[in-house]
Amino acid sequence: MKVLVSIPNYGNKNLPYLKRVIAELRTFPCEVHITIFSEAPKQIGEGVEILLQSPGEDPTHLPFLHKRLFAERLQEFDLFIYLEDDTLFTYRNLRAFVEVTAHLPPHLLAGYLRYETDDKGNRYCSSVHSHYHWDPNSVCSYGGETFARFTNDHSACYVLTRDHLRGAIESGGYLVGPHFGSYGILESAATDPYTQCGFQKVICISRLEDFLIHHLPG
Secondary structure, eight states, rough: OOOEEEEOOOOSSHHHHHHHHHHTTTOOSSSSEEEEEEEOOOOOOOOOOEEETTTOGGGGGGGHHHHHHHHHHHTTTTEEEEOOOOOOOOOOHHHHHHHHHHOOOOTTTOOOEEEEOOOOOOOOEEOOOOOOOEEEEEEEEEETTTEEEESOOOSSSEEEHHHHHHHHHHTSSSSSOOSSSSOOOHHHHHHHHHTTOEEEEEEEGGGGGGGEEEOOOO
């Protein structure tokens, strides 16, 4: 299994989080190629591909650059992961995605919920706020697991198989320029597969622990 990971990183504020995210990705027992889109050269570590944004380009466009890269390398990798630079993604998260995806129909994409911790170690699901909610009419079962849609599609990451990525590209809604949609510009980069490409994000609630990802700043 070959995995391509792309992470945008602007400035130096999130470098400590980014280094922790990279360290976790390097523990995966599969071939993982890590790419960082940045506005300037950075010393992040060996084996990480740094891709520079064009000089003068709006820094808010940085999160969208990974889409063209994914399309260019469609045939080289089996899985494609987009991550924000402060969001920890584990092999447990990836393995769970692969296992449930084997049973899901093509239009459903297994997604994640993001959590934060306080100084006592308590976890809080930061994706659950405002008007967002579970859709009770969306509950379904595949492969012995139960899924449901949570109406907040943003979790600062997404995972696509090669077939998913091909479908997203063919939809016409993936290879688009920076934009605002149902979310802000940063969140749109992480949700376009669900909001513009014909896929619906679902959460595997029967394996919820496997689909929680840690927003490191807390």
